[in-house]
Structures are given as C-alpha cells and as structure tokens.
Amino acid sequence: MAKHIVCLTFDFDAMSGFIARGMTSPTPVSRGEFGADVATPRLLALLKKYRIATSWYIPGHTLETYPARCREVFAAGHEIGHHGWTHVPPALLTRDKEEEGLTRANEQIKKLTGSYARGYRSPSWDLSPHSIELLLKHGFEYDSSMMGDDYTPYRVRQGDVIELEKPAVFGKTTRLIEMPISWTLDDYPHFEFIRTKDWILPGLMNYNLVLENWINDFLYMKKILKWGVITYTFHPFVIGRAGRMLMLEKLIKKLKAEGAVFMTLEQAVAEYDKRAPFKK
Numbered sequence: 001m002a003k004h005i006v007c008l009t010f011d012f013d014a015m016s017g018f019i020a021r022g023m024t025s026p027t028p029v030s031r032g033e034f035g036a037d038v039a040t041p042r043l044l045a046l047l048k049k050y051r052i053a054t055s056w057y058i059p060g061h062t063l064e065t066y067p068a069r070c071r072e073v074f075a076a077g078h079e080i081g082h083h084g085w086t087h088v089p090p091a092l093l094t095r096d097k098e099e100e101g102l103t104r105a106n107e108q109i110k111k112l113t114g115s116y117a118r119g120y121r122s123p124s125w126d127l128s129p130h131s132i133e134l135l136l137k138h139g140f141e142y143d144s145s146m147m148g149d150d151y152t153p154y155r156v157r158q159g160d161v162i163e164l165e166k167p168a169v170f171g172k173t174t175r176l177i178e179m180p181i182s183w184t185l186d187d188y189p190h191f192e193f194i195r196t197k198d199w200i201l202p203g204l205m206n207y208n209l210v211l212e213n214w215i216n217d218f219l220y221m222k223k224i225l226k227w228g229v230i231t232y233t234f235h236p237f238v239i240g241r242a243g244r245m246l247m248l249e250k251l252i253k254k255l256k257a258e259g260a261v262f263m264t265l266e267q268a269v270a271e272y273d274k275r276a277p278f279k280k
Contacts, residue, residue, distance in 0.1 A: 004222050005229040005268050006260040007179070008054040008252075009144070010043065011121065012036075012073070012236055013087055016061040020087035020123070023196070031237055036066045039240020044076050046245065050252050055265040057083035057121040057144075060105030063112065070112055079264040080109055082117035082140070089126035099134050106138065119265055121145055125181065132158045136176055142269045144179040144231065151221045151228035153272040154178050175278045179231060179265050185217060186233040191244065207247040215254050222258065227275070229268050 015032025018024070047054055056078050063070050074080055084090070085101030093101070109117045120135055122145040135143060136158070143156060156178045159171025183189055190210045194201040214232065221228045232251075239248055255262075263271075 002222075002226045004218070004225070004227075004258075004260055005271070006218065006255050006262050007229060007231045007265050007268055008047075008052060008234070008262065009081075009121075009231055009265060010054060010056045010234050010236060010239075011083060012040070012056050012058045012062050012070070013083070013123075014059075014062040014066060014237070016059045016087040017123070019061070021196075035235065035237025035240060036062070036069050039236040040069055040073065042240050042245060043234075043236055043248075044072060046249060046252075047078070048076065050256070052252065052262045053077050053079070053264050053267075054262075055079040055081055055119065057081040057119075058109075059083045059087055059123065060085035060101065060108050061087070063105065063108040067112075074112055079119070079266050080113050080117060081119040081121055081144075081265070082106060082109060083121050084123045087123040089124040090122050090128040090131050091126040093128060095128070095130040095134075098128055098130060102134055102138060118142065119144060119179075119269070121181075125183075132156055132174065132176060136174060140176065142177040142179055142265065144181055144265060146178050147180055147182055148178065149180045150182060150217075151225055151230055153180070153229060153269065153276075155278060177269050177272060179229065179269060181231050181233055185214065185231065187238045187244070188233075188235055191238050207243050211247045211251055214251055218255055218258065218260065229263075229272070231265065 014036045015029045018028035018032055056073050058070060082105055085105045090098045106116045118141045120140050120143050125145045127145055155173045156176040157171045158174050161169040190205045191203050192201055193203040218230055221230050
C-alpha cells in the first residue's frame with residue numbers, strides 16, 4: 001500500500017542564531033523574540049487545529065531562555081529534538097566543545113521531556129568530522145542534517161576521507177539513520193532578509209511561488225515512490241509572520257487533500273527502521 005509521509009519540522013532558534021553570528025543589538029534580538037513570544041503560539045494553534053504532531057529542534061540556549069514556551073511545545077504533543085547548545089555550527093567547534101554542548105543541551109531536553117533526545121539536527125546543517133562519532137556515543141537514533149537523498153532515509157557513514165586531490169574514500173555504514181533535508185524545503189533562505197557589513201541574504205520571495213514549489217516536491221514523491229518521506233523545515237520567527245502563516249495553512253490543506261500522512265521524524269524513523277533493519 002502506498003504511503004507518503006510528511007514531516008513538518010521547526011528549528012526553534014529564537015535569538016540564538018543571531019547571537020551566533022554576532023548580531024546582538026536590539027533589532028536582531030527582537031526578531032528572535034518574535035519567534036518565541038508571537039509566532040510559536042500561532043503555530044501551536046494551527047497545528048492543533050489540524051491535529052498534526054511535528055518535530056521541534058531546540059538549542060539549549062532557547063530551552064533555558066524560554067522554558068515555559070518550550071514546555072508548551074512539548075505539552076502539545078510535539079517531538080523535542082536536539083539542535084546544539086548555541087547555534088554555532090559543529091564544524092566550527094573543537095571536538096570537546098561540540099561534545100560539551102551536546103551533553104549540556106541534552107540535559108535540558110531530559111529535564112523538559114523526561115528522556116534524552118533521540119534525534120539531532122546540526123545548527124546551519126554543518127556537521128564536524130566528529131559529529132557522527134559523538135551522536136553514536138550519546139545514543140542518538142537519527143540525524144537530520146544531510147542531503148544525500150530527498151525522499152528516502154538512509155544509514156549514515158562514519159570515517160569518510162575527503163581530500164581535494166584524491167578520490168573520496170567512504171567509511172563504514174552505521175546504525176544512525178539520516179532523515180535528509182534540503183535548503184529548497186527550508187523557509188529561511190526563501191524569506192529572511194539579513195544585511196551585515198559583509199553579506200546580504202535577500203530573502204523576501206513571493207509566498208505563493210514558494211508554496212507552489214513545496215507542493216510540487218510532494219507531488220513528485222507521490223509520482224515516483226510508493227513509500228517516501230518529505231521533510232519541511234521552518235523557523236517560528238520566519239514562518240510565523242502574517243501571509244506566511246496563511247501559506248503554511250494552505251500547504252497543510254493541500255497535502256492532506258493529496259493523501260499525505262503527517263508524522264514526527266521520530267515516528268518516520270521507526271517506520272523506516274522496520275522496513276530496512278540495520279545489518280552489522
């Protein structure tokens with residue numbers, strides 16, 4: 001029987017992403033505050049309306065800054081995943097600093113939910129050479145930071161050797177399941193406008209054109225696969241503004257009409273694991 005799974009995911013960065021980029025003046029901080037104080041309640045109400053459970057990846061900084069709001073997310077039945085301590089990409093951290101943040105944030109997640117996170121998503125989707133080793137060491141079941149497929153989960157390799165002047169040498173497959181993502185299915189690059197002295201992210205795309213792209217990505221999965229998973233990535237301070245909320249509701253209604261089965265990433269991982277058990 002055909003089954004086409006949709007995972008709606010939210011990176012609840014609040015102000016942590018701006019802080020990680022050195023943007024600590026009042027205006028960028030207020031953008032993060034909007035995500036926590038205004039957008040998140042809107043999103044929780046919309047998801048409750050359509051009875052959809054989703055996955056929220058929350059940095060430790062947000063967990064400690066907005067504990068009450070994070071409790072609301074968890075109480076509403078949504079999965080709480082790991083998103084680092086700060087929003088600094090692991091590729092920019094030492095191994096010790098990466099593990100320190102992994103452990104520190106996981107303790108906050110356990111304090112909130114009663115258990116450590118099963119899923120991890122790296123800030124800015126940039127893993128370090130140590131990330132897979134650390135995720136396995138700390139008992140994670142899945143990662144959602146890579147782009148090696150679009151609709152089919154897969155097992156993560158460990159120990160790749162990648163050099164400019166030599167052919168790639170691929171490492172061994174691990175039990176860690178990858179739930180692939182894509183920048184094309186992320187609201188941030190489409191909609192956010194950021195200007196610094198060194199670079200500009202233009203954003204501000206037409207809502208309806210992006211909506212058409214996102215719907216077509218689901219329709220193509222239906223066309224070519226009997227079973228697949230598509231993962232959309234949102235940020236409360238991005239998707240929670242005005243017309244984007246209307247766009248998100250239109251997306252949900254259209255996907256439901258097309259027969260989408262909404263799941264958390266944790267639920268989709270469990271289904272994939274049954275379909276394709278790990279062979280040592």
